[in-house]
Amino acid sequence: MNGSGAGQRADPMKVMVILAHPRTGSFNHVLAEALCRGLWGAGIGVTFHDLYREGFDPVLPAGELSKMGDVEPAVLAHCDELSHCGGLVFVHPNWWGAPPAILKGWIDRVVRPGIAYEFLEGDAGEGVPRGLLAGKSAAVFNTSDTPEEREREVFGDPLERFWRDCVFGFCGITRYHRRTFRVMVTSTEKQRGEWLREAEEFAGGFFSA
Amino acid sequence: MNGSGAGQRADPMKVMVILAHPRTGSFNHVLAEALCRGLWGAGIGVTFHDLYREGFDPVLPAGELSKMGDVEPAVLAHCDELSHCGGLVFVHPNWWGAPPAILKGWIDRVVRPGIAYEFLEGDAGEGVPRGLLAGKSAAVFNTSDTPEEREREVFGDPLERFWRDCVFGFCGITRYHRRTFRVMVTSTEKQRGEWLREAEEFAGGFFSA
Numbered sequence: 001m002n003g004s005g006a007g008q009r010a011d012p013m014k015v016m017v018i019l020a021h022p023r024t025g026s027f028n029h030v031l032a033e034a035l036c037r038g039l040w041g042a043g044i045g046v047t048f049h050d051l052y053r054e055g056f057d058p059v060l061p062a063g064e065l066s067k068m069g070d071v072e073p074a075v076l077a078h079c080d081e082l083s084h085c086g087g088l089v090f091v092h093p094n095w096w097g098a099p100p101a102i103l104k105g106w107i108d109r110v111v112r113p114g115i116a117y118e119f120l121e122g123d124a125g126e127g128v129p130r131g132l133l134a135g136k137s138a139a140v141f142n143t144s145d146t147p148e149e150r151e152r153e154v155f156g157d158p159l160e161r162f163w164r165d166c167v168f169g170f171c172g173i174t175r176y177h178r179r180t181f182r183v184m185v186t187s188t189e190k191q192r193g194e195w196l197r198e199a200e201e202f203a204g205g206f207f208s209a
Numbered sequence: 210m211n212g213s214g215a216g217q218r219a220d221p222m223k224v225m226v227i228l229a230h231p232r233t234g235s236f237n238h239v240l241a242e243a244l245c246r247g248l249w250g251a252g253i254g255v256t257f258h259d260l261y262r263e264g265f266d267p268v269l270p271a272g273e274l275s276k277m278g279d280v281e282p283a284v285l286a287h288c289d290e291l292s293h294c295g296g297l298v299f300v301h302p303n304w305w306g307a308p309p310a311i312l313k314g315w316i317d318r319v320v321r322p323g324i325a326y327e328f329l330e331g332d333a334g335e336g337v338p339r340g341l342l343a344g345k346s347a348a349v350f351n352t353s354d355t356p357e358e359r360e361r362e363v364f365g366d367p368l369e370r371f372w373r374d375c376v377f378g379f380c381g382i383t384r385y386h387r388r389t390f391r392v393m394v395t396s397t398e399k400q401r402g403e404w405l406r407e408a409e410e411f412a413g414g415f416f417s418a
Contacts, residue, residue, distance in 0.1 A: 022271040058267060058310035062231040097367075097375035098307050101267035101317050105310030124394040125354045145334045155374045158306075158367035165364045166306035185333040 014045040015135075015207050016085045020092040020103035022052050027184065027192060031141055032091040034196040038203030039089075047081055051102045058105015067113040078110040087137040087207045088173070090163070094144040094180065097158040107167060116171040131172015138163075138173045139206060141199060144182040151182075177206055223254040224344075224416050225294045229301040229312035231261050236393065236401060240350055241300040243405040247412030256290055260311045267314015276322040287319040296346040296416045297382070299372070303353040303389065306367040316376060325380040340381015347372075347382045348415060350408060353391040360391075386415055 017036055021028035029050070036046045049056075056074070063070045071079065082088075092099050099107075113119070117129040140163050144151065151157050160178065168176050179202070181187075181195045226245055230237035238259070245255045258265075265283070272279045280288065291297075301308050308316075322328070326338040349372050353360065360366050369387065377385050388411070390396075390404045 022269055023274060024271070052268075058314070059261070060231055060309065062233075065232060096313075096316055096320075096379075097371050098313055100269065101310045101314030104305075104307055104313045105267070107305055108310050111305075126356065126392045126394050128359075147335065150337075154378070156370040158370040158375065161365040161367040162306050166367065169363070170305075183335045185335050 011045075011084055011086050013043070014047065014085050015039055015087040015089060016081055017046055017048045017089045017091070018103065018106065019048070019050045020052065020090075020100045020106075022100075024053075027181075028091050028093060028143060030196060031143075031181070031199055032089075034200040035089055035091065035139075035141065035203045038200035039207060041200070042204030042208045044086075044204070044207050047085070049078070051106060056102055056106060058102045058108065060105065060108045064109060064112075071109075071112070075109045078106070079112060079115045082110055083115055083132075083134065086135040087139075088135065089138070089203070090140045092140075092142060093184075094142045094146070094159055097155050098162060099159075111167065111171060129170060131170065133171045133173055136173055137175040137207060138168050139176070139203070140178040142178070142180040143184045144180050145185045147183055148180075151180075175206075177202070220254075220293055220295050222252070223256065223294050224248055224296040224298060225290055226255055226257045226298045226300070227312065227315065228257070228259045229261065229299075229309045229315075231309075233262075236390075237300050237302060237352060239405060240352075240390070240408055241298075243409040244298055244300065244348075244350065244412045247409035248416060250409070251413030251417045253295075253413070253416050256294070258287070260315060265311055265315060267311045267317065269314065269317045273318060273321075280318075280321070284318050287315070288321060288324045291319055292324055292341075292343065295344040296348075297344065298347070298412070299349045301349075301351060302393075303351045303355070303368055306364055307371060308368075320376065320380060338379060340379065342380045342382055345382055346384040346416060347377050348385070348412070349387040351387070351389040352393045353389050354394045356392055357389075360389075384415075386411070 017032055019028060019032040036048055039046050092103050098104060116133055117131050119125055119127055119129050142159065163178060164176055226241055228237060228241040245257055248255050301312050307313060325342055326340050328334055328336055328338050351368065372387060373385055
């Protein structure tokens with residue numbers, strides 16, 4: 001599989017939407033649907049992955065550690081989509097300042113060397129990689145029960161650095177938007193309705209720009 | 210299971226060591242062994258969990274979302290140990306500024322409300338929790354291929370906030386040590402030997418203090 005991502009042309013009219021929430025019918029599910037509607041409305045194709053529903057296995061096996069390793073077909077299919085898509089959307093709750101394990105493992109397994117990034121000749125992996133993703137835009141939608149001020153002051157919002165710098169910056173994604181809807185547990189139906197409209201409107205605009 | 214962690218007495222002479230690395234014989238494995246040796250040498254008991262070897266399932270199911278939810282026996286056993294241990298050690302590589310998914314899911318599933326923290330009466334989950342862990346000391350040992358300066362300046366080391374503030378601070382752990390061994394990919398055997406000695410020496414001292 002090595003190298004199949006390098007130099008790929010992206011389809012700007014195809015966006016991958018990745019959802020990670022265990023409860024069918026959750027606000028995260030409805031939010032992902034709103035984002036898909038926004039994309040469709042703007043004439044953008046969507047490949048939608050509900051990782052829980054697909055039973056995605058997030059545990060990276062030893063055989064996938066190296067760039068030349070054997071990768072499971074289910075993971076390879078995601079790698080192939082990732083190589084070719086024009087943009088990425090992630091929808092997940094903020095659990096412990098990080099994505100749920102099923103999504104963390106999607107990053108561990110799918111965002112592979114040769115697909116999403118590569119190191120230069122002679123670099124064993126300690127240097128500065130070259131991002132390979134052809135699609136350069138990504139959006140992250142989170143839900144949280146932590147008020148914004150407490151998140152900033154007590155926890156320092158490590159999810160921001162995770163997505164922006166560790167994942168997207170590493171892979172050459174240059175346009176990035178993140179939005180956290182909070183506080184979920186005390187939100188009203190009216191508020192959640194507004195959030196869904198905001199997400200739907202955003203998606204079409206951001207990815208067709 | 211709810212509440213079984215509250216008010217538990219810790220056994221200060223028992224430390225949980227949690228390892229997350231896919232390759233048997235990895236430096237992370239040898240490092241975890243060195244930490245166990247250090248603990249044993251100081252007369253401290255160890256419960257050791259190699260999450261890959263145990264086949265720990267990191268995917269939190271919908272049924273475990275609520276505090277009163279049904280929790281799998283394998284997870285309950287970890288919860289029970291967590292409630293009673295005197296300290297915690299985590300050993301894992303830094304993957305994308307976060308733990309490997311198998312360990313992220315251990316946090317998602319085992320560090321539960323009623324076991325590790327609880328919210329006050331009338332608080333739906335948006336407020337400030339009370340940490341329940343009786344053991345108040347934790348150590349994290351990481352491996353990384355990113356030089357320290359690049360980690361700090363480009364990625365902002367979100368793992369530090371994850372462990373220190375999001376997990377340990379939330380659960381009432383007040384003594385915290387973290388050490389990252391780097392750059393693994395260019396390290397010499399001599400260097401790795403020194404790291405192992407450092408870890409072994411540290412473990413006995415820190416947890417018997």
